Amino acid sequence: AQSVTQLDSHVSVSEGTPVLLRCNYSSSYSPSLFWYVQHPNKGLQLLLKYTSAATLVKGINGFEAEFKKSETSFHLTKPSAHMSDAAEYFCVVTLMGGSARQLTFGSGTQLTVLP
Amino acid sequence: EAQVTQNPRYLITVTGKKLTVTCSQNMNHEYMSWYRQDPGLGLRQIYYSMNVEVTDKGDVPEGYKVSRKEKRNFPLILESPSPNQTSLYFCASSHQGTNEKLFFGSGTQLSVL
Numbered sequence: 001a002q003s004v005t006q007l008d009s010h011v012s013v014s015e016g017t018p019v020l021l022r023c024n025y026s027s028s029y030s031p032s033l034f035w036y037v038q039h040p041n042k043g044l045q046l047l048l049k050y051t052s053a054a055t056l057v058k059g060i061n062g063f064e065a066e067f068k069k070s071e072t073s074f075h076l077t078k079p080s081a082h083m084s085d086a087a088e089y090f091c092v093v094t095l096m097g098g099s100a101r102q103l104t105f106g107s108g109t110q111l112t113v114l115p
Numbered sequence: 116e117a118q119v120t121q122n123p124r125y126l127i128t129v130t131g132k133k134l135t136v137t138c139s140q141n142m143n144h145e146y147m148s149w150y151r152q153d154p155g156l157g158l159r160q161i162y163y164s165m166n167v168e169v170t171d172k173g174d175v176p177e178g179y180k181v182s183r184k185e186k187r188n189f190p191l192i193l194e195s196p197s198p199n200q201t202s203l204y205f206c207a208s209s210h211q212g213t214n215e216k217l218f219f220g221s222g223t224q225l226s227v228l
Contacts, residue, residue, distance in 0.1 A: 032214050043205055043219030051214065090157060094213040103213040105157035
């Protein structure tokens, strides 16, 4: 079985300061890991994806995430927050090459960016 | 423009009145799926489809039906809606499966009274 834990339901940062959204996963096999972002009243949009190539993955809008197998983590970071980053973020795990059913979403982290 | 289109955007109904939420994609994707989003629970998969006439249950299929008669369409059917199905629903598609980028619709907010 696989699972995803987003360690913070809410994160608040000031504009221009770093962002850290934490995600831990549990998977019996090699996982694919994703971060999606959901802006208010919108569908989810892919930020970045890890599939066993480089452990540091760069995504859109200046976000990146590092896959750490020893810590079973896939934390999302951004050096400098922008007001437009305020949204809900979801960490997602699926089995690499696994069945279509096994896609598991974390419960989400709401990011607030203060002026 | 590549997109996943859901309709309606908002729906209020009463218990027991059958309804259908439509989903259509214009990217010739093989994989389509439905999710419900509830506060604090993230997204949970209801049903998915790997291709035409191929559908399977996700994690929370009870009370829902789907069909995939054409590649582009994947409607979600609630035969007898109940208040516990009040939720935000998303349709998503990808080229071949869950290891690829999912394209999401804008969501359908359903309220069952």
